[in-house]
Amino acid sequence: MSEQLCHNYTVFQVGKATLLRVSDVMRLRWTDVFNENGSVRQNAFIHDQKIGKANLLYLKPAQNDLLVYQAWLQENHLISDWLFPSLQHPERHITEKQFYKIMSKVADLLGTNYLGTHTMRKTGAYRVYTQSNYNIGLVMNLLNHSSETMTLACLGLDQASQETMLDQIDFG
Numbered sequence: 001m002s003e004q005l006c007h008n009y010t011v012f013q014v015g016k017a018t019l020l021r022v023s024d025v026m027r028l029r030w031t032d033v034f035n036e037n038g039s040v041r042q043n044a045f046i047h048d049q050k051i052g053k054a055n056l057l058y059l060k061p062a063q064n065d066l067l068v069y070q071a072w073l074q075e076n077h078l079i080s081d082w083l084f085p086s087l088q089h090p091e092r093h094i095t096e097k098q099f100y101k102i103m104s105k106v107a108d109l110l111g112t113n114y115l116g117t118h119t120m121r122k123t124g125a126y127r128v129y130t131q132s133n134y135n136i137g138l139v140m141n142l143l144n145h146s147s148e149t150m151t152l153a154c155l156g157l158d159q160a161s162q163e164t165m166l167d168q169i170d171f172g
Contacts, residue, residue, distance in 0.1 A: 004087065008102050010069040011084050011094070015120030017062035019128070019142045022100075022117040023049045026093045028083040033059060033066060040066050048144055055144050126155055134165075 015025045024046060032044045044057040059066070078085060082093040100117050107115035121143070129139045140151040 004102075006069060006072045007084065007087065008099075010065050011099060012120045013065040014062045014083075016124035016127075017065075018057045018059070019121055019124045020055075020057070021048065021050055021121060022096050024055075025120075026084055026096060026099065029081055030083055031081075033083055034070065038070065051144065053144050122154060122156065125151075129155055
């Protein structure tokens with residue numbers, strides 16, 4: 001896998017699995033995610049940068065991607081305190097602006113215009129929501145939101161998607 005592809009793919013996968021904002025994904029440190037022996041931690045404890053609230057992340061859903069990424073970093077001799085270092089300046093993490101440019105390029109390649117830095121968070125949230133039988137409380141907790149309204153807005157549940165879900169309900 002090319003340098004940027006492995007790096008960028010893992011950023012997206014970790015963001016999707018942890019439901020973190022891109023700013024928090026970029027600020028993850030190696031020691032937040034990996035134990036001293038190189039195994040992936042079960043949980044990471046962070047404070048959300050935007051709202052300052054504590055957040056406990058369950059890392060098992062991203063474990064395989066993180067282990068592949070770790071091996072790739074070692075093969076390429078990329079050593080940094082940051083989980084997602086800048087490839088040109090490993091002493092710094094990649095920035096939100098850099099990741100936005102990456103997502104913009106991917107959107108162009110896919111012929112779409114709705115990929116952004118928040119896409120990974122929304123994708124993860126929507127998958128948890130639908131695969132947990134629409135457990136809004138779980139999604140709200142994972143997103144570290146304080147209101148259901150905020151969570152529903154993040155999920156992008158507009159009138160059309162609500163109607164699609166309602167079409168599947170047997171009202172007897």
